[in-house]
Amino acid sequence: MIDAVARGDTGPVYDWLMTLVPLQGISDAIAFGYAEQHGRATWAAVVAALNASPSCPRLASYWAFADCGYRKVAATCAEARHRPTCPLPTLPLRKGGLNQAAYSLALFIRDVCGGDFIGWLDRRLAGGDPGIGSSNRSQAMRAVVLGPLTSIVGVSDKLWSMMLAELLLVADPNRERWVTTGASMIAIDSLVHNFLHRSGALHRFGAEHPYGPACYADGGCADLIEGLAQRVDAREFNPAFPAVFPRFVQHAIWLWCAEWGLNLCNGRRIDDTDRCQQIYCPAYMGCDRVTLHVVLQGPPTSK
Incomplete structure (x- = not known):
């Protein structure tokens, strides 16, 4: 290439x-x-x-x-x-x-x-x-x-x-x-979106939305990652990196979640109908551990 x-x-x-x-x-x-x-x-x-x-x-x-x-x-x-x-x-x-x-x-x-x-x-x-x-x-x-x-x-x-x-x-x-x-190119897949949901980032910034086109809309996942990248000097990880490196931040989140990466935060490891119980996760104490899926209960039965 x-x-x-x-x-x-x-x-x-x-x-x-x-x-x-x-x-x-x-x-x-x-x-x-x-x-x-x-x-x-x-x-x-x-x-x-x-x-x-x-x-x-x-x-x-x-x-x-x-x-x-x-x-x-x-x-x-x-x-x-x-x-x-x-x-x-x-x-x-x-x-x-x-x-x-x-x-x-x-x-x-x-x-x-x-x-x-x-x-x-x-x-x-x-x-x-x-x-x-x-x-x-x-x-x-x-x-x-x-x-x-x-x-x-x-x-x-x-x-x-x-x-x-x-x-x-x-x-x-x-x-x-x-x-x-x-x-600055940010690729939002379901792993990245779900991480932002589970960790509570979407809720904290009033940006809750379903995965899809809204991830790239104003105030969506891409905007949140870009804002985070403004607060992380990527040169601390590699002096050759630009100081503001949204792609690096997004890729780091993806690696945190992906089975091919650290495999810590994905649907195969977490029961998404309840709060995450991975107490050994390094981010456990700082994570909001928001449930991804809501289990719909049927109507109450009459006695």
């Missing part, structure tokens, strides 16, 4: 993104296992298919592709008469929504980015940069790239935040705007 960004080569970046796009609604192990067995979408294959001028009008442009609606199991789409010759269903991905994501992303790069995804990121960040020293600089640059990308079919804002955090933080340390923006 570092070499590809240095060369301005979009293909490897697309291929890397499409290894992560399937990580939605299913465990990482299952997603990666399926891809290893059946294959992935590649830039070379999708671009070649688009260059062959397929008959389906949905593949004419990024803007025409909306509402393709392809479903793998049902073998249906919005353009049934073009489906027998359409290249989109031939991708060996786990479900139709992923096939749509592969073509939607490729069309976005071709039509919106002019075939140069790396250059597009540079231009968007430069155009959205209010200047070093601005209080909302990272948020402004984050918005100018996330806004257009979240319109790509089949890729959630959470996943874009996760993927861009890795790409922007690692690909080129000399691209200061990339590093600053990547450090």
Whole structure:
């Protein structure tokens, strides 16, 4: 990825993104296992298919592709008469929504980015940069790239935040705007949301909400983590880190909860119908231990 960004080569970046796009609604192990067995979408294959001028009008442009609606199991789409010759269903991905994501992303790069995804990121960040020293600089640059990308079919804002955090933080340390923006990318999954609920953070800040789009709304999980990051100097953990590092704080919470991390605060370890009883947890005394699920009791029986 570092070499590809240095060369301005979009293909490897697309291929890397499409290894992560399937990580939605299913465990990482299952997603990666399926891809290893059946294959992935590649830039070379999708671009070649688009260059062959397929008959389906949905593949004419990024803007025409909306509402393709392809479903793998049902073998249906919005353009049934073009489906027998359409290249989109031939991708060996786990479900139709992923096939749509592969073509939607490729069309976005071709039509919106002019075939140069790396250059597009540079231009968007430069155009959205209010200047070093601005209080909302990272948020402004984050918005100018996330806004257009979240319109790509089949890729959630959470996943874009996760993927861009890795790409922007690692690909080129000399691209200061990339590093600053990547450090601010926050991915809220159910583990992070549930931690903020169980620990009492959502209640304390009057931010209680169900997991989902509200996590990214004003006053939601992402805002709380960003506020926490303002109070944590990440350089104490690594001098090379930026002082304010929301992605680092979010990832630390995720590691606290995930089975692949410390595995302390997740639904497999806690009976969510009662207050957490893990007295050996290092955070036990400072945690509100809020019940995640309410057990609904039936109506009282008459005597």
